[in-house]
Amino acid sequence: MTENDMYWYWLNNIPGIGRKTISRLLARYQTPGRIYEAPEKELVPAVIRENKWNAFETSKDRKMIRESWKRMEEKGVEFLHPEDARYPSCLKQIPDMPYGLYLKGRMPDPAAFSVAVIGARSCSRYGFEMAFYYARELAKCGVSVISGLARGIDARAHEGALAGAGYTMGVVAGGIDRVYPVENYSLYRQLADQGGILSESNVGILPAAGLFPQRNRLIAGLADGILVVEAREKSGTFITVDQGLDQGKEVFAIPGRVTDPLSTGCNRLIAQGAHMVTSVEDILEVLQIPCAGCGKDGGNQAVSDILTAGGTKEKICAEDGRRGHAERRSPAPADISQLTLAPVEKMVYSCLQIEPRYLDELIMELRLAPQEVCKALNKLVVSGVAEETARNYYAVRLK
Amino acid sequence: MYSKILSGTLHGVEGRLIVVEADVSEGLPVFNMVGFLASEVREASERVRTALKNAGFMLPPKKVTVNLSPADVRKEGTVFDLPISIALLTAYGYIPAETVNGVLFAGELSLSGQVLGIRGILPIVDFARSQDIRRMILPYDNRLEAAMIPGMEIYGAVSLKQVVDHLTGVKPMEVERQPVFMAGEEAEQMPDFSEIRGQKALKRATEIAASGMHNLMYIGPPGSGKSMAARRIPTIMPTLSYEESIEITKIYSVSGLLPSSGGLLRKRPFRMPHHSVTAQALIGGGTIPKPGEISLAHHGVLFLDEFLEFQKYVIEMLRQPLEDGEITISRLHGSYSFPCSFMLVAAMNPCPCGYYPDPARCRCTKPQIDRYLHKLSEPLLDRIDMNVSVKRMNYEDLYEKGSEETSAVIRSRVLCAQQIQEQRLKPYGIRFNSGIPSNLLDEICMLGKKEKELRKDIFERFGMSARGIVRLLKVARTIADLEEADQVECDHIWEALTYRMNDYYRGGTAE
Numbered sequence: 005m006t007e008n009d010m011y012w013y014w015l016n017n018i019p020g021i022g023r024k025t026i027s028r029l030l031a032r033y034q035t036p037g038r039i040y041e042a043p044e045k046e047l048v049p050a051v052i053r054e055n056k057w058n059a060f061e062t063s064k065d066r067k068m069i070r071e072s073w074k075r076m077e078e079k080g081v082e083f084l085h086p087e088d089a090r091y092p093s094c095l096k097q098i099p100d101m102p103y104g105l106y107l108k109g110r111m112p113d114p115a116a117f118s119v120a121v122i123g124a125r126s127c128s129r130y131g132f133e134m135a136f137y138y139a140r141e142l143a144k145c146g147v148s149v150i151s152g153l154a155r156g157i158d159a160r161a162h163e164g165a166l167a168g169a170g171y172t173m174g175v176v177a178g179g180i181d182r183v184y185p186v187e188n189y190s191l192y193r194q195l196a197d198q199g200g201i202l203s204e205s206n207v208g209i210l211p212a213a214g215l216f217p218q219r220n221r222l223i224a225g226l227a228d229g230i231l232v233v234e235a236r237e238k239s240g241t242f243i244t245v246d247q248g249l250d251q252g253k254e255v256f257a258i259p260g261r262v263t264d265p266l267s268t269g270c271n272r273l274i275a276q277g278a279h280m281v282t283s284v285e286d287i288l289e290v291l292q293i294p295c296a297g298c299g300k301d302g303g304n305q306a307v308s309d310i311l312t313a314g315g316t317k318e319k320i321c322a323e324d325g326r327r328g329h330a331e332r333r334s335p336a337p338a339d340i341s342q343l344t345l346a347p348v349e350k351m352v353y354s355c356l357q358i359e360p361r362y363l364d365e366l367i368m369e370l371r372l373a374p375q376e377v378c379k380a381l382n383k384l385v386v387s388g389v390a391e392e393t394a395r396n397y398y399a400v401r402l403k
Numbered sequence: 404m405y406s407k408i409l410s411g412t413l414h415g416v417e418g419r420l421i422v423v424e425a426d427v428s429e430g431l432p433v434f435n436m437v438g439f440l441a442s443e444v445r446e447a448s449e450r451v452r453t454a455l456k457n458a459g460f461m462l463p464p465k466k467v468t469v470n471l472s473p474a475d476v477r478k479e480g481t482v483f484d485l486p487i488s489i490a491l492l493t494a495y496g497y498i499p500a501e502t503v504n505g506v507l508f509a510g511e512l513s514l515s516g517q518v519l520g521i522r523g524i525l526p527i528v529d530f531a532r533s534q535d536i537r538r539m540i541l542p543y544d545n546r547l548e549a550a551m552i553p554g555m556e557i558y559g560a561v562s563l564k565q566v567v568d569h570l571t572g573v574k575p576m577e578v579e580r581q582p583v584f585m586a587g588e589e590a591e592q593m594p595d596f597s598e599i600r601g602q603k604a605l606k607r608a609t610e611i612a613a614s615g616m617h618n619l620m621y622i623g624p625p626g627s628g629k630s631m632a633a634r635r636i637p638t639i640m641p642t643l644s645y646e647e648s649i650e651i652t653k654i655y656s657v658s659g660l661l662p663s664s665g666g667l668l669r670k671r672p673f674r675m676p677h678h679s680v681t682a683q684a685l686i687g688g689g690t691i692p693k694p695g696e697i698s699l700a701h702h703g704v705l706f707l708d709e710f711l712e713f714q715k716y717v718i719e720m721l722r723q724p725l726e727d728g729e730i731t732i733s734r735l736h737g738s739y740s741f742p743c744s745f746m747l748v749a750a751m752n753p754c755p756c757g758y759y760p761d762p763a764r765c766r767c768t769k770p771q772i773d774r775y776l777h778k779l780s781e782p783l784l785d786r787i788d789m790n791v792s793v794k795r796m797n798y799e800d801l802y803e804k805g806s807e808e809t810s811a812v813i814r815s816r817v818l819c820a821q822q823i824q825e826q827r828l829k830p831y832g833i834r835f836n837s838g839i840p841s842n843l844l845d846e847i848c849m850l851g852k853k854e855k856e857l858r859k860d861i862f863e864r865f866g867m868s869a870r871g872i873v874r875l876l877k878v879a880r881t882i883a884d885l886e887e888a889d890q891v892e893c894d895h896i897w898e899a900l901t902y903r904m905n906d907y908y909r910g911g912t913a914e
Contacts (some may be wrong), residue, residue: 055717060781125768126762126766126768127762128762138629144880148577155769185768185770185771186770187767187770264760265763360760362601362792362794363604363792363901364601364602364604364605364794365794367603367604368601368800369605372602372605374606374607375607375882375894375898378607378898378901379894379897379898381901382897382900382901383897384896386860386861386864393755393760394759394760394791394792395622395753395790396791396792396901397760397792398602
């Protein structure tokens with residue numbers, strides 16, 4: 005811990021002193037070191053209110069600061085301040101920038117594109133699978149997937165990114181040591197190992213409700229584009245979207261059925277001008293992302309190629325000419341053409357959808373004996389083209 | 404003078420012979436009763452003396468000793484009033500000793516000398532027959548129940564006076580004519596499977612379960628027809644054999660639950676204890692153990708609705724009886740065994756609100772559901788072979804035209820499958836596929852090469868445990884029996900997978 009680190013750490017952990025005060029202090033004194041040394045008569049009451057002065061003064065205890073820092077380090081958490089080389093430059097551009105960040109794992113590669121994949125906590129299987137699919141495919145293209153490590157879409161997006169062997173970062177509301185929700189514990193561990201977990205709160209702080217909108221601002225800030233997978237008409241997801249729009253980020257939405265309340269938010273976004281996403285390329289094109297492993301510079305190179313090709317965007321990737329627009333990667337059911345399926349199995353398969361269907365509905369619809377349908381379903385499950393999502397509920401599996 | 408009278412008592416659901424001896428001799432007038440008596444038997448002395456007086460018999464003051472032997476068996480209940488009074492009258496010389504020889508007496512007396520009915524006469528009569536006792540004088544109320552045992556000479560007595568008149572030959576009673584073999588013959592409205600519309604998966608699973616006596620679990624939202632289906636399971640089970648009927652009737656006789664019309668029970672029991680049931684009520688218990696719900700469900704169905712609402716320790720108690728088909732309850736005065744081979748049918752909601760996995764209605768989170776399911780006991784789940792999920796019917800299916808299979812049609816298939824099982828399993832001393840021990844499973848299922856490969860696939864693909872595979876194969880064996888196939892084939896295993904118990908619930912998260 006350098007002296008500068010310590011000043012920054014101190015500045016971020018004074019009780020009663022928030023970002024607004026910090027920004028005023030920094031505007032006046034430029035560095036935290038100078039704030040530390042500033043005399044009382046300069047600060048009170050111009051910058052700091054009298055009733056907060058005591059806390060401000062007592063917080064200037066080097067031993068205490070060092071102990072607190074040590075506690076944080078013991079949890080495997082690092083502290084980043086705006087002067088740190090790892091502090092992401094994109095966050096410096098957002099209004100109300102954070103003056104301190106707590107990190108477990110590593111930060112996303114600044115040269116790589118990043119997309120926030122967000123959505124509702126309670127989601128349908130459609131949303132669940134879409135989050136996985138797009139996160140995985142984006143990760144395969146070297147895009148960092150940012151999300152909030154919450155239930156539902158968030159967790160599924162992280163899983164998808166990990167499945168695509170890409171980088172993924174979870175931005176959480178409370179202290180990093182406070183795993184919330186608990187069922188994501190193993191995901192937390194994985195992200196700490198293979199990706200990163202970021203928070204604006206020091207360790208030990210509980211994820212209070214008020215911290216979530218702030219967390220959402222960071223998600224939007226870290227991403228180049230925001231992909232909304234599934235959201236109701238009124239959803240916390242829109243806080244992220246609004247902040248993203250304020251920060252000038254591209255907004256993408258996956259369309260859903262008009263009758264599905266879980267998709268009304270997404271459909272409205274599209275109506276309002278968000279990019280509709282039906283394939284991974286929809287995102288790559290708008291953000292001008294080249295594919296696999298290329299950094300941002302490579303992306304610019306690719307874009308210039310595209311522009312020289314007459315702006316047709318015929319081929320998006322300079323290095324990998326195989327994948328043009330003819331081959332768009334859309335989520336689709338697993339391919340059954342390779343399998344030798346009995347006629348009954350084909351019939352049963354044709355009745356399956358992405359939303360799980362109950363065994364009896366299939367039996368009724370097909371007008372077959374229950375044992376025939378059961379056999380066929382289990383064979384399809386074992387061949388990997390169908391899935392039993394809950395007891396006796398079946399759905400197609402995506403590629 | 405000395406006299407000796409036969410009577411009987413209950414031990415669990417079995418009868419036992421008790422000899423009532425009375426001796427009347429000169430000496431200080433006392434009335435002594437000995438022989439390990441419970442307080443209600445001790446009180447018999449007062450009832451008997453008063454009843455005798457009111458029946459018109461004068462007993463001169465003498466030294467009277469009554470002994471109930473064997474002396475190491477605790478005597479309980481009011482069955483000894485009548486035998487004691489007859490022993491006294493014989494000892495006093497009112498009744499010639501030879502007329503009571505080889506006659507079994509049982510019954511309670513009122514002070515006026517009326518003979519009152521008692522509980523559990525059937526096991527006593529059954530035991531008496533095995534001891535070659537043919538003639539019995541019993542309360543009039545119990546005559547029909549007793550007459551269910553063929554070849555008995557049963558007299559139903561209303562009053563003590565009537566008994567004495569019969570024995571002294573003043574006015575003989577009439578032998579009870581044997582009633583029709585089966586009771587409950589009256590055209591009772593039985594529920595029928597045809598009343599359940601649709602629900603094909605549920606019906607198929609139920610049919611398989613009933614055929615192999617597999618314990619079954621229904622998972623579904625409220626109002627989806629879980630209890631309706633469970634209630635109808637006894638109607639698709641084969642009719643009771645005479646032996647089964649006797650066993651059940653004995654249990655109900657001991658519990659005092661027989662209909663007054665008498666006759667053997669011919670309906671398979673269906674017991675549905677409320678989830679507030681205590682361990683004693685479920686398993687059997689009390690100072691003098693009485694059969695619990697599991698025994699009352701013997702040869703029938705024990706349905707536990709809202710399975711998760713039962714107290715955990717109560718449910719845990721089912722483990723051993725489910726395994727053994729018998730429950731042994733030990734008390735200070737000995738241990739009592741009650742038969743309890745029943746089919747367990749459990750029903751539960753899939754999540755706290757009941758509507759999982761319907762996203763429109765269920766807002767339960769994964770941890771909520773996990774916590775809810777955590778109440779299930781793993782060892783008990785190991786004893787449930789099958790589960791099936793049930794969903795509420797929609798209107799069209801509910802009111803669709805067309806007829807549904809009746810219970811009788813399903814029963815004929817179940818019967819056929821059970822007969823096949825009986826034949827195959829007889830050498831192993833097992834009755835149903837659910838009872839096949841895992842070491843015999845391969846032999847009985849006769850898996851071919853292809854089937855063994857499939858078993859391996861499933862083991863890996865579904866992450867099943869060895870136990871899970873055992874249960875899967877048992878169910879597959881029953882499916883094969885329903886199709887009258889000698890060997891368990893791949894198709895049977897494929898279907899059995901639908902009802903597998905392992906990882907019965909994956910909480911909607913894909914792997």
